[in-house]
Amino acid sequence: MLSGLNHITISVSDLEASLTFYNDLLGCELWVTWDKGAYLSLGDVWLCLSLGEPSPSSDYSHIAFNIAAEDFSTFSQVVLEKGVGVWQQNCSEGDSLYIFDPDHHKLEIHSGSLQSRLKSLQQQPYSGLTWYKKL
Numbered sequence: 720m721l722s723g724l725n726h727i728t729i730s731v732s733d734l735e736a737s738l739t740f741y742n743d744l745l746g747c748e749l750w751v752t753w754d755k756g757a758y759l760s761l762g763d764v765w766l767c768l769s770l771g772e773p774s775p776s777s778d779y780s781h782i783a784f785n786i787a788a789e790d791f792s793t794f795s796q797v798v799l800e801k802g803v804g805v806w807q808q809n810c811s812e813g814d815s816l817y818i819f820d821p822d823h824h825k826l827e828i829h830s831g832s833l834q835s836r837l838k839s840l841q842q843q844p845y846s847g848l849t850w851y852k853k854l
Contacts (some may be wrong), residue, residue, distance in 0.1 A: 720786075723763070724764055725764070725765075726766065727765075727766050727767070727782060728766075728767040728770050729766065729768055729820070729824055730763065730822070731768045731771070731773060732770065732772065732773055732821075732822050733822075734768060736758060737757075737822070740814075742798075744798065744803070745784065747759035747760065748760045748761070750765075755769065755770040769787075773824065775823040775824045776825065781825035782824070782827070783828050783829045784826065784828050785786075785830075786828050786829065791814040791816075793798050795814075797815075798828070803818045804818065805817065806825055812831055812838070812839035813829055813830050814830040815826040815827050815831075837854055838854065
């Protein structure tokens with residue numbers, strides 16, 4: 720039986736640039752590096768940076784990282800001052816910053832949770848929304 724998210728692997732074109740972004744800017748914890756990759760962690764999930772030829776998604780697919788609401792503004796300001804690109808403006812519950820990594824993978828920095836999102840759907844349901852569990 721599946722029990723959770725194990726790890727995320729991202730193909731990167733420049734390992735050093737990606738390490739600087741994920742470790743130094745986003746605050747992921749660096750565990751090991753090797754010629755063609757690195758392992759970092761953030762909370763209970765580990766992130767593998769794998770040297771290769773990235774092919775970022777052109778659709779809405781993205782990876783979202785948690786941030787405490789009280790840290791969101793300061794963190795966002797620092798990231799934007801570093802010139803990190805934004806791919807979308809937030810239009811949903813909770814504070815979100817939608818940014819690109821160095822290889823144009825889409826990321827989201829989000830201060831909400833599944834529970835806060837579900838509560839917002841009670842107030843403003845999506846078109847065609849069907850509930851399967853009660854809050």
